[in-house]
Amino acid sequence: MSTVALEDLTHVYDSGAESVKALDDVSLTIDSGEFVSVVGPSGCGKSTLLYVVGGFIDPTHGRILVDGTSITGPGTDRGVIFQEYALYPWKSVMENVKFGLKHVGTDSTEEVEATAQKYISRVGLDGHEDKYPKELSGGMKQRVAIARTLAYDPKILLMDEPFGALDDQTREILQRDLLDICNETQKTILFITHDIEEAAFLSDRIVVMSTQPGTSKEQFEVNIDQSVGHDAVYQSPEFLDVTKKVRRSVHEELVIEGNG
Numbered sequence: 001m002s003t004v005a006l007e008d009l010t011h012v013y014d015s016g017a018e019s020v021k022a023l024d025d026v027s028l029t030i031d032s033g034e035f036v037s038v039v040g041p042s043g044c045g046k047s048t049l050l051y052v053v054g055g056f057i058d059p060t061h062g063r064i065l066v067d068g069t070s071i072t073g074p075g076t077d078r079g080v081i082f083q084e085y086a087l088y089p090w091k092s093v094m095e096n097v098k099f100g101l102k103h104v105g106t107d108s109t110e111e112v113e114a115t116a117q118k119y120i121s122r123v124g125l126d127g128h129e130d131k132y133p134k135e136l137s138g139g140m141k142q143r144v145a146i147a148r149t150l151a152y153d154p155k156i157l158l159m160d161e162p163f164g165a166l167d168d169q170t171r172e173i174l175q176r177d178l179l180d181i182c183n184e185t186q187k188t189i190l191f192i193t194h195d196i197e198e199a200a201f202l203s204d205r206i207v208v209m210s211t212q213p214g215t216s217k218e219q220f221e222v223n224i225d226q227s228v229g230h231d232a233v234y235q236s237p238e239f240l241d242v243t244k245k246v247r248r249s250v251h252e253e254l255v256i257e258g259n260g
């Protein structure tokens with residue numbers, strides 16, 4: 001369990017001729033075990049926010065604290081899952097998952113094998129260990145990516161549109177699996193999505209970002225019992241209410257952008 005605090009994050013991409021302010025003074029705390037989604041108009045800085053929290057880019061201003069300590073780059077305390085599965089095409093499912101464990105210095109071959117197998121099973125890929133990415137569907141590839149990240153047990157998951165490339169049915173199955181994993185392991189999650197319904201189904205809290213430069217515009221608590229399943233949740237008054245409010249908030253930004 002880990003708390004993540006984003007303090008006054010500003011990021012400017014400076015490519016010499018032109019500079020783009022992607023984030024403007026974003027502050028946000030994600031409590032231990034909390035699931036927070038970030039939504040907002042295209043180009044508002046959602047991915048930038050995730051890269052900064054992942055430690056892949058240094059913010060121009062501000063800092064990120066994990067359990068009170070400032071981060072200085074990527075680390076195994078934070079596992080990142082992208083929309084593109086980022087698997088090694090020349091490695092099998094087993095080898096891809098084992099690769100994740102290299103970062104945490106597990107020495108024993110048996111231990112590595114057993115841990116990899118545990119997470120391959122956890123994401124429902126028993127029997128597919130020796131297959132290569134090209135032999136897998138999109139949903140299976142994303143399961144491998146999730147298993148590879150879970151295998152080294154990061155306390156924090158940073159997910160950038162992880163289900164964006166999947167069909168509706170596969171997406172719903174993986175959303176449910178993700179929630180089950182969260183309940184079992186109490187991960188702290190920062191989840192980026194375009195999909196307001198997805199954010200409302202999965203999250204404890206939704207942050208709406210303003211149009212570029214991205215600021216944390218508005219936040220919505222979500223109190224939904226996801227265990228009743230997608231169909232029942234999607235028809236519940238709480239779900240309809242929160243999606244309406246979030247949609248309105250995002251839509252205001254699109255109008256502002258259109259006028260600007």
Ligand SMILES: Nc1ncnc2c1ncn2[C@@H]1O[C@H](COP(=O)(O)OP(=O)(O)OP(=O)(O)O)[C@@H](O)[C@H]1O
Pocket residue numbers: 013014015020021022040041042043044045046047048049212
């Ligand atoms: N490497 C870069 N160099 C310069 N500008 C960049 C770079 N990466 C992103 N940007 C700009 O920063 C702003 C924020 O981009 P970012 O990808 O974080 O937004 P986003 O909200 O994730 O977008 P989308 O929803 O379309 O994926 C955009 O104006 C984008 O063009």
